[in-house]
Amino acid sequence: MNINCDHCGHNVLIYQKDGPGELERLYLDRIFSPDKLVKLQNLSVNKVPNLTCPKCKSLLVIPYIYPKEKRPAFRLFTGAINKKVVKK
Numbered sequence: 001m002n003i004n005c006d007h008c009g010h011n012v013l014i015y016q017k018d019g020p021g022e023l024e025r026l027y028l029d030r031i032f033s034p035d036k037l038v039k040l041q042n043l044s045v046n047k048v049p050n051l052t053c054p055k056c057k058s059l060l061v062i063p064y065i066y067p068k069e070k071r072p073a074f075r076l077f078t079g080a081i082n083k084k085v086v087k088k
Contacts, residue, residue: 004082005053005060012053012060012081013037023083025066026074045072 003013003026014033015026028041028048040048048063051074060081061074 002084002086004084005056005058006080006082007058008053008056009082010053010055012051014086015083023076025076026061027066028063028072028074041072048072 001015001017001023002011003015004011013026013031016030016032017023018027018030031037031041037051045063045065050059050063051061052059058080059077061076064073064075065071066073
């Protein structure tokens with residue numbers, strides 16, 4: 001799925017969602033593009049920066065460990081992103 005900035009519409013990343021339901025978080029190991037975001041999965045979550053839109057600099061998501069799975073992810077802010085399902 002394409003993840004776009006809700007403020008300016010810029011395409012921020014490509015993500016593979018797992019499971020049904022709403023998109024509540026972005027797991028770092030499911031980000032497929034761009035390469036600079038793919039490489040974040042190799043970092044400790046406390047070294048992963050907040051993600052801002054490269055075009056308008058709006059804050060989109062913040063890194064955290066999803067407690068239920070103890071898995072690094074980005075926490076979504078309501079209204080910060082738009083998503084569009086695409087077939088590869």
